[in-house]
Amino acid sequence: MDGKTFMMEDDSEYEGSAGAIKFNNNRLSYIGQDVRKIPPVLSKLYGSRVQSLDLSYNCLTSLQELSNFPHLNELVLDNNQLTDSITFPRNENLRTLSLNKNNITDLDVLMRKLENNLPNLRYLSLLGNKACPNQLSSPDKDDEDYQRYRYYVLYCLPNLQFLDSRAVTTEERTEACQRGKFMKVVRPSSENESNRREEIEKENRNKYTPLPAARRHADDHRGMFGKCRFRYAGKHSEGNRFILNDDL
Secondary structure (H helix, E strand, O other): OOOOEEEOOOOOEEEOOHHHEEEEOOEEEEOOOOOOOOOHHHHHHHOOOOOEEEOOOOOOOOOHHHHHOOOOOEEEOOOOOOOOOOOOOOOOOOOEEEOOOOOOOOHHHHHHHHHHHOOOOOEEEOOOOOOOOOOOOOOOOOHHHHHHHHHHHHHHOOOOOEEOOEEOOHHHHHHHHHHHHHHOOOOOOHHHHHHHHHHHHHHHHHHOOOOOOOOOOOOOOOOOOOOOOOOOOOOOOHHHHHOOHHHO
């Protein structure tokens, strides 16, 4: 079972190194195997016994197998490729969730999923995602941006005791309760921004007309008067034929 692919007892195929699976004291780790989804073999062998699952440093884009780990209270998914489309099966036992360095951009969407499906979270970490506005994800963000993010997350998940790298303070919890709902940040996607620019350009093109903007009535004889000056510097003017040298 040291190769990259081997067969399980139920004839299902498993890709990866057998030595990558480490299970001890109800803790299962499967790290650095570049898989895009959780191998079914993990849930088949250990799912009912696992309380802590570490799947860091893979290429996960789906969490479909998580429903087969009903007793999870800790889930570590750092350094994967999870996006806003991820779904979490309902789990009232999960207390710790780490999603550092993934591709999560929409904080509001993530909060709704966590509120609905993981109601008893106590520890959450989102560092390294665009949804978490700090220096790790966006160099143009500052401490004030990050603090507003904390207030909003704590407003959505009031039971959190630890967010990212800091414990939640009493002052933060009070501020989040009072003003957290106003800290929501709407981040338009680059595709939406591009489409909006195209719409604006199209509207501007349609608005252009060489005619006056105001309508003119039949009895409105307004015109524009001015002086026009023409100067000819050549020698082939028709009028030059009638001018004699004595007239110059």
